[in-house]
Amino acid sequence: MKTFPFALPLSIALALPTWAADTTAIPVPRIEIARFAGNRVAAVSYTFDDGTMGHYTVAAPTLERYGFRGTFGVIVRKTADDPDAAAKLATAGGKNDARRISWQEWRELAARGHEVANHGLDHRGLPALTEPELEREVEDARRIVTEKVGRPLTFIYPGNGRNPRVRDFVLRNHIAARDREERFGGPGFSVEKANGIVDKAIKAGQSIVIMSHAVAEVGYQPVSREELDGHLQYVSTLKDRIWVDTLANVARYVRARDSATVQIQRSESESVTYALASPLDPVVFNAPLTCLIQAGGPLISASARRGPGGVALPATVSGNQVLVDVVPGPGSVTVRWTRMSGPARSTRP
Ligand SMILES: [Zn+2]
Numbered sequence: 001m002k003t004f005p006f007a008l009p010l011s012i013a014l015a016l017p018t019w020a021a022d023t024t025a026i027p028v029p030r031i032e033i034a035r036f037a038g039n040r041v042a043a044v045s046y047t048f049d050d051g052t053m054g055h056y057t058v059a060a061p062t063l064e065r066y067g068f069r070g071t072f073g074v075i076v077r078k079t080a081d082d083p084d085a086a087a088k089l090a091t092a093g094g095k096n097d098a099r100r101i102s103w104q105e106w107r108e109l110a111a112r113g114h115e116v117a118n119h120g121l122d123h124r125g126l127p128a129l130t131e132p133e134l135e136r137e138v139e140d141a142r143r144i145v146t147e148k149v150g151r152p153l154t155f156i157y158p159g160n161g162r163n164p165r166v167r168d169f170v171l172r173n174h175i176a177a178r179d180r181e182e183r184f185g186g187p188g189f190s191v192e193k194a195n196g197i198v199d200k201a202i203k204a205g206q207s208i209v210i211m212s213h214a215v216a217e218v219g220y221q222p223v224s225r226e227e228l229d230g231h232l233q234y235v236s237t238l239k240d241r242i243w244v245d246t247l248a249n250v251a252r253y254v255r256a257r258d259s260a261t262v263q264i265q266r267s268e269s270e271s272v273t274y275a276l277a278s279p280l281d282p283v284v285f286n287a288p289l290t291c292l293i294q295a296g297g298p299l300i301s302a303s304a305r306r307g308p309g310g311v312a313l314p315a316t317v318s319g320n321q322v323l324v325d326v327v328p329g330p331g332s333v334t335v336r337w338t339r340m341s342g343p344a345r346s347t348r349p
Contacts, residue, residue, distance in 0.1 A: 003044045028267045031274060033257050034290035035205065036243045039323055043207035043243040044198060044235065046070040047178060049119060049156060051079060051100040054215035055317040058225050060109055065229075066236040070108060072101075073119030073156035076141040079103055079148075098122075098217070103148040110149050115246035118142050118152040118174065124160035126170075134169050142173060153248040153284065154178070169342065175284060176251035181211035184231070186221030191230045198234070202241050207250055249287060256285045260328045270295075271336040278328035288325035295322055296340040307331035 036043045046063065048055045051074045060344065063070045080086040082104045091101040101109075106116050120126075129137060138155065145152045155170045155177040162179070170177045174227040182197045194210070201208045214222035235244060243250070256278050266273040272293060278285060295302075299317040304324040306313055308331075315324045315335060322337050 007152075022089050026267065026269045029265060029272050029296065030294040031262045031264065031272070032292045032294075033260060033262070034292050034323070035257070035326075036207070037245070037253055037288075037290055038240075038243060039102045039290050039292060039318070040243040041205050041241050042198075042201040043245065043253075044201060045207070045245060045247045045250050046184075046212070047117070047156060047181065047209055047247060048215065049071065049073045049210045049212060049283050050077055050123070050220075051106075051119070052214055052217060052219055053098065054217035054219070055280045056101045056109065058216040059212070059228065060112070060114055062225065062228050062232060063114075064112065066232045066244075068232065068236075068244045069113045069115070069249075071115040071117050071154065071156075072106075073117045074101070074106060074145060074149075075119050075123045075158075076121045076144050078123075079106070082286050098219075106149045115154065115248045116145060116149045116152060117156050117178075117247060118145055119156045120158040123158040125159050126157060126166035127161050129166075129245050131169075133230060134166065138170055139173065154217050154251060175255065178209055178211070178245060178247060181209045183221070184210045184212040184228075185214070185223040189221070189223065189227075190225050191234075194231045198238065198242060202238065207254070209247060229348045252285055253289065254281055256287070256289055256328055260289060262291070265332055270338065271334060273332050273334045275330075276326050276328045280328075282329055286327060288327045291324045291326050291333075293322040293335055294320060294326065295337045295339070296320060297341050300338045300340055302335060302337040304333060304335045306333050 007058045048059050048070055055072050059070060080089045080102055080215060082102050086099040086102040090097040101179045107264060110116050118141050121137045124137050126134060126137065129281060142152055153175045155174040167177060184194055198207065212223060213220040215228060216225040235242065259280055260276055260278040262274055262276055264272060297320060299320065299322065302315045302317045302322040304313040304315040313324055315322055322335055324335055326333050
C-alpha cells in the first residue's frame, strides 16, 4: 500500500485556521491507493500461449463462466483471416497441423473482454536475434495485431526466451511483458498444486501469472476442461481476496498505482474533495484505481462524485474506510460518508 502525505495547497491551508486550531477539529482523512483493484490482496492473470483452438472453444468460455477474462498470446504467422483460411494455412505445403484461432475469432474474444497479446511473428526465440530481426519478430507482429484486432499492450516471449536486452526492446512499445509464470499443465501438474499457487500468492500479497498451452486438445502440456474448470471454481471462491484479470489490466493498474498522486483539496467532517493525477498516457492507462479513504469511525454508507457535473463513481464502505474507484485525471472527486455515530466531531455550523 502506498501512503501519500497530506498535500494541502497553501490557499486551502490558509482558509482553515478559524476552526483548525480547535481541539475538536476534524482530522484530514488519509487517502491511499489500494495495492490491487477492489482492495484485494493479490492478483492473478491467466495466459494461454500459441493460439490453439482449445483457447477459443474451451478456455475463454470457461473463464467467462466465472466472470474472468484471460490473456491469449497470438503467433501472427500461424493466424489467417477467417476459419477457412486458417484451416488452409494449417495444411498448406503438405503440413497436417491443427488450425489455429483466426483473426475473425480473435476479434470476437477481444470484444468479450479478453486480451490478445503479442506472441511474436514466427515464434522465434528473441535472445538469439539481431536488432533488425527483433524489429521484425516483435514490431511487425505488433503492427499486424494492431491492424487486425487492436493494439496489443503486452508481449509474451516465444518459448519464454528473454534477457535484459530483449526486454528493453519489447518494452519500447508494450506496457508489460510476461516476465515469470507458473505452469498450468505439463509434467507433475495437478489442480491441487495450481490452487496452492494461488493460496501462496494471497498469503504473500503478490501478483502472479499462470501459463497454459493446450486446453482440452492434443498439444503441448495439455490440461483438460475439467482441470481448468475445477481450478477456476476454486479461485472464484476467493474473489474478494484475489483479483483475476488480464496481464494488461493488472500491469495498467500497477503502473498507474505507482505513479499516481493524491492531493486533498478540501476536507470536512463527512466529506473530502481530492484530485488523483497520473503522468501516464490517459488513452492507455484509463482504468480506475481503488482509493481507500480512512474516514474514521464505522461507516454506514458513502457516495462519490467527480467534477462539476457530479458524475457518480462507484463507492462502498468497509469498516472505517470508503473504497472509491477513480480513473486518474482532471476533475476533483468528492466523497461523502455517514458514520454510525453521526457527524459528532464537527464544530462547524
Ligand atoms: Zn509459445
